[in-house]
Amino acid sequence: MRLGVDFGGTKIEGALLDSKGEILVRRRVPNPGDYLSAVRAVADLTARIEQEAGARAVSVGVGIPGSLSPATGLVRNANSTWLNGKPFLEDLKAALARPVRVENDANCFALSEAVDGAAAHGRVVFGVIVGTGCGGGVVVERKVVEGRNGIGGEWGHTPLPWARADETTERHWCGRYGCLEQWISGSGFKRWAGMGAHEADEAARAGDPKARVLLDLLADRIARGLAVVMDILDPDVIVFGGGVSNIESLYPSVRGKLLAHVFSDVVTTDLVKNMHGDSSGVRGAAWLFDAGGDVSEYMA
Structure with missing residues (x-):
């Protein structure tokens, strides 16, 4: 058995999976928003889940909003800025007393869907999260890149x-201008459209022409962003997650706009909605050791 933790900005969710990927126990607690308290919250949540399951996980994978610097091992680029500059991996290893791996949450999402989700039929998978923020993850042959x-x-x-x-x-917030997140995330859409994405979706389905134009513009911006990914990576499957991914009209609209931007005469890449929904984060985190090599390399 393996345990995955989805370390979000407002909540921390953990799940214990068996060898077939079935969730045995799944629990969620608020994120205290304070570094030391958050480390303790992960340890306490892990202990609670294992007590309920009557079993101990051999490893713990954790998805975070950011990544670890290969130079320092410290967290960087997290929009939960109080995590940045902290030795999160080392502190979790000490608190949990077992092998731990920390990975970007979008990578965990992509891995979950590539292992046994909506993108399981693809060799090269690009995972897209369009929720409050915007992220991406690359998985090749069920390994995070x-x-x-x-x-x-x-x-x-x-x-x-x-x-x-x-x-x-x-x-x-990252210090740059014009980031894609400012245009296609849920918060970005609300900024430039003047309404939420789901509000626009409801209005468009009710026949509101303005809402239809706004969603068409969102689809165009997503297609432009994905065209660059496709020109470089050319994935078999692009799988969408996050709240904006629930707008069903986006899929045919984005697909129809891709050919105008991709450097190809055909676009056969599958664009699919996620299968595991809110479970993808913890599932992908739990799969990290299977996708990342020998457990022993994380034990030091």
Whole structure:
């Protein structure tokens, strides 16, 4: 058995999985928003889950909103900024007394869907999270591709491609301007559209022409962003997660716009909605050791 933890900005969720990927116990607690308290919360949640299951996990995988620097081992790029600069992996190893692996939460999502979810039929998978924020993850043959600098899949912090004169933004929380996250995330959509994405979806389905135009523009921006990924990675499957992924009309709309931007005469890549929903984060975290090599390398 293996245990996965989805370390979110407002909640921490844990799940114990058996060897077939079935969730045996799943529990959620609030994220205290304080570093030392959060480390303790992960340890307490792990102990509670294992007590309920009557079993101890051999390893714990944790998905976080950010990544570990390969130079320092410290957390960086987390929008929960109080995590940045902290030795989260080492402190979790000490608190849990077993092998631990920490990975970006979008990578965990992509891994979950690539192992036994909506993208399981693909060899090369790009996972897209479009929720409050925007992220991406790359999985090849059921292994997360972190990259040399540990930033593989950081799609949300690339600029909006082929930006028009009116597509300007203020400075993003990451310190850059024009990040894709500011255009296609749920919060980004609300900023420029003046309404929430789900509100626009409901209005569009009721026949509101303005809402339809707004969603069409969102689909165009998503397609422009994905076209660059496809020109570089050419994935078999692109799987969507996050709240915005529940807008069903986006899938045919994005697909219809891709060919205008991709450097190809055909686009046969599958665009699919996630299968595991809110469970993808903990499931992908739990699969990290299967996708990341020998457990012994994380025991030191």
